[in-house]
Amino acid sequence: MQNDNNFWKIHLKWGIIAGIMLIGIELLKMFARKVDYAASQILDLAMIIGFIMVLYQGVKEFKESYPERLSFAKAFLSCIVISVIGAVILFGYDVLHYSFIEKDGLQKKYDVALENYKKNLAKDTLTAAELTAYTDAATAMMNERKDALTTNDNCLKTEGCLSDDSLQQQLKNEINSGILLFEKYYTDKLLSKPEADKEKYKLGNFTPYAKRVMMETLTSYIEQNDGKTSTPYVQGIVQKTNDSLVTLDPLEKRFDETKSRVPRYDRNGQYAAISAVIYLLYGMFFGLFVAMFHYRSKNAIEPVTEEEDIDDDAETTDH
Numbered sequence: 001m002q003n004d005n006n007f008w009k010i011h012l013k014w015g016i017i018a019g020i021m022l023i024g025i026e027l028l029k030m031f032a033r034k035v036d037y038a039a040s041q042i043l044d045l046a047m048i049i050g051f052i053m054v055l056y057q058g059v060k061e062f063k064e065s066y067p068e069r070l071s072f073a074k075a076f077l078s079c080i081v082i083s084v085i086g087a088v089i090l091f092g093y094d095v096l097h098y099s100f101i102e103k104d105g106l107q108k109k110y111d112v113a114l115e116n117y118k119k120n121l122a123k124d125t126l127t128a129a130e131l132t133a134y135t136d137a138a139t140a141m142m143n144e145r146k147d148a149l150t151t152n153d154n155c156l157k158t159e160g161c162l163s164d165d166s167l168q169q170q171l172k173n174e175i176n177s178g179i180l181l182f183e184k185y186y187t188d189k190l191l192s193k194p195e196a197d198k199e200k201y202k203l204g205n206f207t208p209y210a211k212r213v214m215m216e217t218l219t220s221y222i223e224q225n226d227g228k229t230s231t232p233y234v235q236g237i238v239q240k241t242n243d244s245l246v247t248l249d250p251l252e253k254r255f256d257e258t259k260s261r262v263p264r265y266d267r268n269g270q271y272a273a274i275s276a277v278i279y280l281l282y283g284m285f286f287g288l289f290v291a292m293f294h295y296r297s298k299n300a301i302e303p304v305t306e307e308e309d310i311d312d313d314a315e316t317t318d319h
Helices: 002-034 040-065 072-101 105-121 128-151 169-192 195-201 203-224 231-248 250-261 268-296 306-318
Strands: none
Touching (some): 002 040, 002 072, 040 072, 040 268, 072 268, 105 250, 128 203, 128 250, 169 203, 169 231, 195 203, 203 231
16 A cells, blocks of 8 residues: 555646646747747757656656565556556646637647648659649630730720730731740740759749749740730730749649648647647657666566576675
């Protein structure tokens, strides 16, 4: 009975310390969100170090009070008990925290998670399917502007377009041919994926690159078709298309399609339970190493057997 009381006294003490440490980390993360300071990695490292130290000291005190040599199983059990108590305390605190202290905290966490997810997504390379979809969308947008220019009977020349009455068929054909030629050069350049521009095909870099390539292609087109009546019209179509390319951003498209993968918690209890379980798993994982350290330390483990006792007495007699 005395041993049981001592066991719970030690583990309640270090479990409470673990809970307070985890609460401290949560508070620091709250302040980090408020000042928009990217300190999550530092705080995660602090949590790891703090958790290991609490488990180490807790098992050490338990080992020193244990009447026999402490086995690995008992050392690991000690880590689990401390982690469970700490996780329960954190669960209770999180429910209170997001109910009264930081009522919009879960939404802020979700916003930060979305932002981090998008940053990581921006480092991914554009897939072949995404590249083809982009060029198809860009040429479709260009063709829409070209059709609006050449088929709108109510369009005024001063507004940058021509009605059928004032636009000769030859000019219309020239504009069509010019846009088709431009689209071929533009899509061929993007689809060729030059080795020198490899980094530009990351999702975060592609749209500015595609806009730059479009304007470079337009410059070449104007130089090669200088003096043609259709050139200013082709130029206007391309420039307006270039201004709208941001709406085709592959990063935004993939982000919208995949952001549902980022977990969102709408209930305080749900988040608190998951957070507590995650920290409990952390504690059990760290506990394996802490228990092994105490197991292999000089003062550790397993009661001395009778055979070992006899051998020790024999060695003493021989000396």
